[in-house]
Amino acid sequence: MSYVIGVDLGTSAVKVLLMNRLGSVVAQYSESYPLIQKKSGYSEQDPEQWVKKTLNVLKQLVQQNREEAAKVEGISFSGQMHGLVLLNEENEVIRPAILWNDTRTTKQCHDIYDVVGKERVLAITKNPALEGFTLPKLLWVKENEPEHLAETSVFLLPKDYLRYRLTNQLHSEYSDAAGTLLLDIQKKEWSKEIADKLGIDVAICPPLVESHAYVGTITEQVAYDTGLPESTKVFAGGADNACGAIGSGILSEGKTMCSIGTSGVVLSFEENGEKEFEGKVHYFNHGQENAYYTMGVTLTAGHSLSWFKDTFAANEPFEQLTAGIDKVPPGANGLLFTPYLGGERTPHADSSIRASFIGIDASHKRVDFVRAVLEGITFSLNESIDIFREAGKKIDTVLSIGGGAKNEEWLQMQADIFNAKVERLETEQGPGVGAAMLAAFGCGWYDRLANIADEWLKVKKTYEPDPDRAEAYKQLFSLYKDVYKQTKSLNEQLVSFRK
Incomplete structure (x- = not known):
C-alpha cells in the first residue's frame, strides 16, 4: 500500500499526518514553536523554526514507520494564513515573519481605503482591509522598515516558505493568495492595480499555481535529513481554512x-x-x-x-x-x-x-x-x-x-x-487531512477531490435541532x-x- 503525508503548519505547532489509500491516519506527530511578541499587538515567528520543527517530525515519522515511509508517494501542506515572509535575492529571510494575529497595521488598513477606495478593494479582493491580512503588513514594512522592503525580491506566505525549503521552488497558490488582499480572486491573478496604487512592486508576488499542483520533489538534502524517498512528490497545498474545508x-x-x-x-x-x-x-x-x-x-x-x-x-x-x-x-x-x-x-x-x-x-x-x-x-x-x-x-x-x-x-x-x-x-483532523487529500489527488489516486471525501470521511453522529x-x-x-x-x-x- 502507498501513502501520503499532510503537513499542517499552524500558529503554535506543526503537525504531520501519515495516511494510507483507505483514508486512515496511520501515524501523526507534532512539535511546537514560540511566538515572538516584542510589543503589545505584535506577533512574529522565526521561519527557520518552521523548517527545523517540520524536518524533526518528518524524521520521527520515518524512524517509527520505516516500512510505510518507504512507500510515501506525495506530500502537501496546510498553513496559517496571511503571514508575511520577506526574502532577498538569495531567497534568504530578511526579518521575522509577521503573523495573521498581529494587529499593528490599523493605520495601513485606513491607508488602503484612502488610496484605493473601499468599494474598489471589495470589488477586486472580495474582502475588507483588516489588520490580519498580508498587504497591510507589506505597507507597514514599507513605512517603518523601508530598507527591508527595498531588499525584498519575493514575499511568501508561511506554508509556501516551508514548501520552498523542501523543494527549492518558489510558488504560492490561490487559496492562500486570496488572504493577502492583493489577489483578484475572480481573475485569479495578482492585482497590479492595487499594488501600483500603493507603491508595491507586483514583481515581488510569487508565481501562482493550483492547490493540487505538482511543484517538484523533495531535495536530496531533505531526503537525507528525514529519510523520506527522494522520489516524494510535493504538491502546493492550501490555506488552513481551505484545507479544513477539503478535509471536512x-x-x-x-x-x-x-x-x-x-x-x-x-x-x-x-x-x-x-x-x-x-x-x-x-x-x-x-x-x-x-x-x-x-x-x-x-x-x-x-x-x-x-x-x-x-x-x-x-x-x-x-x-x-x-x-x-x-x-x-x-x-x-x-x-x-x-x-x-x-x-x-x-x-x-x-x-x-x-x-x-x-x-x-x-x-x-x-x-x-x-x-x-x-x-x-x-x-x-x-x-x-x-x-x-x-x-x-x-x-x-x-x-x-x-x-x-x-x-x-x-x-x-x-x-x-x-x-x-x-x-x-x-x-x-481537518486541515492536515485536507493537505493529505490534495497529495492523494495530485498523485492520481482519485480523479476528484469529492471522490476522496466520499471514501475517507464518514459521519459518526448527527444532532437534530x-x-x-x-x-x-x-x-x-x-x-x-x-x-x-x-x-x-x-x-x-x-x-x-x-x-
Whole structure:
C-alpha cells in the first residue's frame, strides 16, 4: 500500500499526518514553536523554526514507520494564513515573519481605503482591509522598515516558505493568495492595480499555481535529513481554512462547516466568486479548482472557554468544568456572554470591543457561567450563518469540527442555535487531512477531490435541532446582537484604561 503525508503548519505547532489509500491516519506527530511578541499587538515567528520543527517530525515519522515511509508517494501542506515572509535575492529571510494575529497595521488598513477606495478593494479582493491580512503588513514594512522592503525580491506566505525549503521552488497558490488582499480572486491573478496604487512592486508576488499542483520533489538534502524517498512528490497545498474545508468534505454547494478552535470559523462552499456580501464575511478561493468559499470568523471562540477555565478552574479538566451544563436551560438562567475577549471579526470588524456577561445575579452558579460562555461562542458563530441565510444561502446541515465537536451537549447546542442538523465526523483532523487529500489527488489516486471525501470521511453522529429550544434561542440571539450595540461606546471609552 502507498501513502501520503499532510503537513499542517499552524500558529503554535506543526503537525504531520501519515495516511494510507483507505483514508486512515496511520501515524501523526507534532512539535511546537514560540511566538515572538516584542510589543503589545505584535506577533512574529522565526521561519527557520518552521523548517527545523517540520524536518524533526518528518524524521520521527520515518524512524517509527520505516516500512510505510518507504512507500510515501506525495506530500502537501496546510498553513496559517496571511503571514508575511520577506526574502532577498538569495531567497534568504530578511526579518521575522509577521503573523495573521498581529494587529499593528490599523493605520495601513485606513491607508488602503484612502488610496484605493473601499468599494474598489471589495470589488477586486472580495474582502475588507483588516489588520490580519498580508498587504497591510507589506505597507507597514514599507513605512517603518523601508530598507527591508527595498531588499525584498519575493514575499511568501508561511506554508509556501516551508514548501520552498523542501523543494527549492518558489510558488504560492490561490487559496492562500486570496488572504493577502492583493489577489483578484475572480481573475485569479495578482492585482497590479492595487499594488501600483500603493507603491508595491507586483514583481515581488510569487508565481501562482493550483492547490493540487505538482511543484517538484523533495531535495536530496531533505531526503537525507528525514529519510523520506527522494522520489516524494510535493504538491502546493492550501490555506488552513481551505484545507479544513477539503478535509471536512465541504466540496459542493449547500455544505457548511463550523470549526471551533482558538478562533471559530463558519465556512460555506461557493460555486463561483460572483456573490456579494459587501465585506461582511470573507470570500476566498477554495483549494478545489475554480471554486470558492465564504467564511465568518469569531476571534476568541474556544479561547473564551479556555480563558474562563484558566481564570476560574485552572486545575480542573475541561470535562469537570462542563459537567452539568445539560441541566441548565437555554439562556443560562438569564445570563448572556459575548466572546469579544480580543475584539471581533464577523460581523463587527472591531478591535476595541470587549467581552461582557449580561444579567448576572446572586442565584447564578459557575455552571451557569460555563453554559453562557458556550452559548455566547455559538451565538457569535450564528451571526455568520445569519449573514449567509440573509444572502439567500440554504443552510440545513452543518459539519462541526474542532474543540466544539468534542462535547455532546455543545454539539446539540449548535444544532439548536443554528436551527440546522449538525454532523460530527468519525475522524476529525481537518486541515492536515485536507493537505493529505490534495497529495492523494495530485498523485492520481482519485480523479476528484469529492471522490476522496466520499471514501475517507464518514459521519459518526448527527444532532437534530429541538424545535422548542431553537425557538428560545431565536429570541435569545436577538438579545445577544443588541449587546454589541449597547456596549460599543463604553468599550471605546475604556480603551485608554487598558494596560
